Amino acid sequence: MSNKTRSADGGGPLAIILIGASGDLALKKVIPALFALYSRQLLPDRFQIIGYARSALSDEAFREHMMAHLTCRYAPGDQCDARIREFLEHCVYIAGQYDSADALRRIQPALASLGPTDAVNRIFYMAIPPFLFMDVARALADAGLVTHKDDPGWSRVVIEKPFGRDRASSDELTRNMARVFAEDQTYRIDHYLGKEVIQNLLVLRFANLIFDPIWNRAHVEHVKISWMEDFGLEGRAGYFDDYGIIRDVMQNHLLQILALVAMEQPVSLEAGYVRDEKVKALRCVQPATLEDLVVGQYTAGSLRSARRPGYREEEGVPPDSITPTYAAAALRIRNRRWDGVPFLVRAGKGLNARMTEIRIRFRPVPGNIFQHAAGHLANNELLIRVQPDAAIAFRIVNKAPGLTIALEESDLDLQYASAFPVQIPDAYECLLLDVIEGDRSLFIRADELAAAWDIFTPALHELESHRIQPRPYPFGGTGPDAAQALAARYGATW
Ligand code: BG6
Numbered sequence: 001m002s003n004k005t006r007s008a009d010g011g012g013p014l015a016i017i018l019i020g021a022s023g024d025l026a027l028k029k030v031i032p033a034l035f036a037l038y039s040r041q042l043l044p045d046r047f048q049i050i051g052y053a054r055s056a057l058s059d060e061a062f063r064e065h066m067m068a069h070l071t072c073r074y075a076p077g078d079q080c081d082a083r084i085r086e087f088l089e090h091c092v093y094i095a096g097q098y099d100s101a102d103a104l105r106r107i108q109p110a111l112a113s114l115g116p117t118d119a120v121n122r123i124f125y126m127a128i129p130p131f132l133f134m135d136v137a138r139a140l141a142d143a144g145l146v147t148h149k150d151d152p153g154w155s156r157v158v159i160e161k162p163f164g165r166d167r168a169s170s171d172e173l174t175r176n177m178a179r180v181f182a183e184d185q186t187y188r189i190d191h192y193l194g195k196e197v198i199q200n201l202l203v204l205r206f207a208n209l210i211f212d213p214i215w216n217r218a219h220v221e222h223v224k225i226s227w228m229e230d231f232g233l234e235g236r237a238g239y240f241d242d243y244g245i246i247r248d249v250m251q252n253h254l255l256q257i258l259a260l261v262a263m264e265q266p267v268s269l270e271a272g273y274v275r276d277e278k279v280k281a282l283r284c285v286q287p288a289t290l291e292d293l294v295v296g297q298y299t300a301g302s303l304r305s306a307r308r309p310g311y312r313e314e315e316g317v318p319p320d321s322i323t324p325t326y327a328a329a330a331l332r333i334r335n336r337r338w339d340g341v342p343f344l345v346r347a348g349k350g351l352n353a354r355m356t357e358i359r360i361r362f363r364p365v366p367g368n369i370f371q372h373a374a375g376h377l378a379n380n381e382l383l384i385r386v387q388p389d390a391a392i393a394f395r396i397v398n399k400a401p402g403l404t405i406a407l408e409e410s411d412l413d414l415q416y417a418s419a420f421p422v423q424i425p426d427a428y429e430c431l432l433l434d435v436i437e438g439d440r441s442l443f444i445r446a447d448e449l450a451a452a453w454d455i456f457t458p459a460l461h462e463l464e465s466h467r468i469q470p471r472p473y474p475f476g477g478t479g480p481d482a483a484q485a486l487a488a489r490y491g492a493t494w
Contacts, residue, residue: 012121012153013046013114014436017107017145019136020128021051021062021093025160027069029191030127033428038087039074042433050110051093062093073423098128099135101142108145119152123435126159129239130173133159137180146180157181158435160189161252162243163444166460167453174446187435188444192253192356194427196416197386199442201260202274204384204392211382212265214362216337221379222492224359225257227347230303231354232325232475237316244323246295246456249347255282255452256444257386258343261358262333271441275448282451284335285343288459294471294482295463296326298350301474308475311350324463324470325349328483330490331455342490346483350475356386361492370397373407383411390416390424 016034018026037043051062066088072080092110096103111117124140126133137157140146147155159177164170177186192198205211214220227249233240240248259278262285266273299310312319326348333343362380381395393411400406416424434442444452462468471480478484478494487494 012044013119014044015048015050015107015111015114015120015122016125017050017052017122018125018127019052019098020126020132022053022055022057022065023127026051026053026125026127027065029426029428030125030432031066032069032071033426033432035070035084035087036074036426036429037433037436038090039072039083043436046114047090048110048114049091050107051091052096052104052107053093054095054097056095057093059092063088063091066091098132099139101139104139104143104145107143111145117153118147121153122147122155124155124157126157130159130162130164133173134176137177141180154185154438155181156185156187156435156438158187158189160191162247163188163449164453165243165247167450167457170449170453174449183446184440186443186446187431187440188449189431190252190256190444191427191431192256192386193442194429194431195386196424197384197390197392198257198260199430200392201257201384202269206265215360217339217341219362220338220341221361221363222342222344222490223258223261224361224487224492224494225254225261225343225345225357226359226494227254227356228351229349229354230351230476232298232308232311232350233314233317235315237314240325241317241321241323244327245325245347245349246327246460250327250329250345251452251456252444254345254347255285255455257358258282258285258331258345259448261360262338262343264337269441271439271443274441275445279445279448279451281333281335282448282455284333284338285451285455286332286334287455287457288329288331290459290462290468292330292486293459294326294328294480294486295324295468296348296473296480296483297321297323297470298325298348298475299472301350301476303352303476308350310475322463322467322469326351326470326473326479326483328479328486328494329459330486342492344487344490344492344494346479346494348473348479350473351479352476354388358384358386360384370405370407373405377407377409 018030020026034049067084070084072083075083094106111120114120126136147153164173259281263277263281266277297311301308311317311325312321328346331343331345360382364379377397378395383393385391392414395409395411397407398410400408431442471482473480484494
């Protein structure tokens with residue numbers, strides 16, 4: 001986020017200790033992103049990737065697992081194999097229990113291979129479930145692997161949600177982790193912040209003149225942040241059924257987007273300032289109430305002619321599960337800029353499309369002299385589509401060419417695919433490079449995490465303590481009718 005000039009840091013040797021190296025997150029996201037950085041010569045000259053997990057694997061077997069997930073997005077075809085081979089030479093694997101300092105000490109020789117060990121910078125990437133974070137952190141400290149303040153080499157830890165289940169458990173995790181890693185060593189990932197269009201939000205808002213004057217309650221009627229997936233659990237029942245869509249997507253990805261839309265301009269792009277403004281915006285969001293929240297769960301249905309099972313029929317889901325796979329909420333931000341403007345957020349799995357977008361709908365033109373012709377036309381709307389087809393479009397009212405004054409809606413349309421014919425980096429590439437460079441602006445600070453939990457914790461407790469049944473909706477549809485009714489109360493549709 002800061003004024004970055006990306007370049008390889010030929011200087012400090014770097015060890016990336018990937019805990020949980022044989023799991024999906026490591027193999028599908030982290031390692032391909034590291035390979036992409038390597039291919040673009042953005043890793044330091046001296047680096048090692050040290051995979052650590054419980055499975056007994058040789059270096060060779062680990063490299064083979066890795067190879068299956070590497071693609072040459074940035075290396076020309078004829079150099080691809082050579083690039084992969086060189087990269088794999090930097091990768092070793094060590095097997096051990098997550099809470100074993102003795103096993104973790106076996107990482108030392110790999111560190112020593114990079115130079116005097118206290119000068120080796122290290123990233124501990126915890127690609128493991130959060131209940132293991134503390135065991136690992138303690139064992140890393142006991143094994144003497146975390147460098148100290150005065151050592152020439154730095155240590156950083158990367159962790160990923162879920163950070164607890166509510167405000168209290170999240171605070172506890174934060175407190176415990178702080179015993180080993182200080183806040184400025186902690187990089188809490190929300191991978192949505194690494195997505196290209198999300199990073200563009202601040203640029204769009206603050207590097208253009210035209211948006212800020214109308215970015216407020218006087219001109220905005222409502223804001224919609226919508227997240228949909230057209231698939232279900234994909235084998236993640238164990239995790240998902242415990243957490244549900246509000247904790248999985250809304251409390252983090254969608255609130256981060258909301259914060260970037262709603263926040264004030266930061267003093268500068270320095271990480272502290274950006275996060276200060278996000279925290280301020282989140283603290284002004286009133287806790288979601290059950291009156292303004294709809295939860296749903298998909299039942300059997302069909303999508304593109306294929307029958308799909310209901311959530312409760314998915315393997316690993318208890319038949320009486322009340323875990324929401326869909327949620328829609330109307331949130332209110334009580335501050336000078338946004339008071340009275342509903343922020344409608346929704347997230348759902350098992351819907352009819354995969355899509356994430358933000359829509360900012362403006363108020364009608366006051367005293368519109370085209371009232372007679374424009375009455376049936378929609379208001380101006382700014383669309384920011386994050387995925388699948390990244391785009392920014394502004395809906396305007398226009399004269400339809402011809403001899404009469406007939407009005408119609410058209411879009412000023414910026415499609416990323418045609419406007420920017422470049423390889424758009426994956427979110428993890430960008431975020432990992434930030435970790436290496438020590439830029440924390442795209443990572444979640446502890447107070448930001450707490451403020452985000454405060455928005456959904458009371459509603460989550462009520463839903464769970466009263467065992468509120470989610471509303472059924474068929475797989476492959478648009479979600480429960482009650483969510484449409486909620487949006488309609490605020491003059492919107494999903
Ligand atoms: C993860 C959620 O954070 O984001 C998943 O746990 C979800 O449930 C995923 O599928 C979506 O990420 P993306 O980048 O594919 O939109």
